Amino acid sequence: MEQVRIGIIGMGNMGSSHAKNIFDGHIKGAILTAICDERQDRIQWAENMFGNKVQCFNSYDDFFANADIDGVIIATPHYDHPPLAIKAFKRGLHVLSEKPAGVYTKNVREMNEAAVESGKVFGMMFNQRTNPLYQKVRELISSGELGEIKRTNWIITDWYRSQSYYDSGGWRATWSGEGGGVMLNQSPHQLDLWQWTTGLMPKRVRAFSGFGKYHDIEVEDDVTAYVEYENGATGVFITSTGEAPGTNRFEIVGDCGKLVVEDHKLTFSRLRQSEREFNRTYKGGFGEPECWKIDIPIHGKTTEHIGIMNNWVDAILHGAELLAPGEEGIKSLAISNAVYLSSWTDDWVEMPIDEDLYYEKLQEKIEQSTFKKEDNNDITLNVSGTH
Structure with missing residues (x-):
């Protein structure tokens, strides 16, 4: 061929x-x-x-x-x-x-x-994933330069949407039309990058979602999710379409420093000695490892x-x-499904999730949804990426 x-x-x-x-x-x-x-x-x-x-x-x-x-x-x-x-x-x-x-x-x-x-x-x-900034984050983590990850934190609230945006299509922000809100519509890229750059998938999730908190909609427009990883690290993912001005800040803390992505820049606060080693060997009471703040140069451009x-x-x-790879799409979706299930049941959700339970709960939401596809032919305008 x-x-x-x-x-x-x-x-x-x-x-x-x-x-x-x-x-x-x-x-x-x-x-x-x-x-x-x-x-x-x-x-x-x-x-x-x-x-x-x-x-x-x-x-x-x-x-x-x-x-x-x-x-x-x-x-x-x-x-x-x-x-x-x-x-x-x-x-x-x-x-x-x-x-x-x-x-x-x-x-x-x-x-x-x-x-x-x-x-x-x-x-x-x-x-x-074509963005050299996030590729560099992944490289610094996978190479071991950041050390073992202790905490991840992504605040991505610069998705502000007005009520008129949601009113522009009957399918928008409905369980039957889109299947979710900010987690499924606006945030999939960040959910993918969250696990792709760190190489970590949560082992359990506890989430709190506001359904129609800031808008007249049936799905979520505000989410705070707390996750725990197998190695003992923790993470927080916060997203919303109801905040202005919004924030987009991604932090990853490791044993050897901290990476921060904000304003299209990558900063590495690099420790000269690992924190765990310093903790074991330092005898001076107050004190902390020497830290160099480095603005990481990013070469190349995003090809989108x-x-x-x-x-x-x-x-x-x-x-x-x-x-x-297409098979990796299930990873970010599994996180968002866990967030929904935790919010719906008001409880911790272990991963991998109970897929049958999630499907059952989703069908209940769809049955109660205000949008019926057969009554509205503009559903095909709901194209992935048209957010």
Whole structure:
């Protein structure tokens, strides 16, 4: 194969952006051959934009049966990601899915199993992994320079949204339309980076969520989650769409210092002696290890979605290592599912979570939801990335 023929499902903001990038030649070794969307106005947009060079379908079944493609990019509502990916794998197609991987881990696990069985290249659109700043954070931790992690803390509250934003679509901020609020819509990138940079997954979670705390919505718009890790470290994740001005500050404290990401900068407060060693050997009473504050230089630039698509195509054509393997999408989703379950049950949640219990609780929320898909045809505008 010298070129990957790509079809895109979902022509909302992100899907149409991906389509234009491929069509305009920004993805080396890729050609856009088909698109699919259930909304006729989006089909018309694609026909006007791409002419007769791209096949257009308004039916998923028709698309999978007749599109001239080697791989698909899924940019649909959250709930549709796993079932569409599974269909694609059964057709022998490579898959790149927008985030989140899905709404609940139970069917995302089925998607991962289908991916492995197919042997096809499966990527997730975690475009923030292309950011050299977070790559440097991961490098400093994985190399051991920070030492064993003691604490993580991410405050990400600069997602402010007005009531008019939520009122712009009947599906927005509903359990049946989106499957969640700020944890599932705005924060998946940070949840992914939280575990990707540190290499840690929580062993248990205790969370407190405000459902409609600052807005007239049924899902959460404010979350404080406390987690514990296997090595004894702890973490806190705070997010909200109801604070102005907001904060975006990520701290990781290790035995050999502290990393802080804020204002697009990385600072390393580096200890000349590990804290644990200093604690054991220092005899002077008051005192602490000598610390150097270093502004870490960041080289390169974030390639965002184009970078992830190029990497995915390179993996298909040349066997390149994926920066964001699709199977890893379940990790950040598992954290958000644990946060919801803890908030709903008002109790600790051990990980891995009880997936059947989570699914049961989610179905209860969906049944009570104000949005019914059959009553509103604008659900396809709920495209991952259109936050």
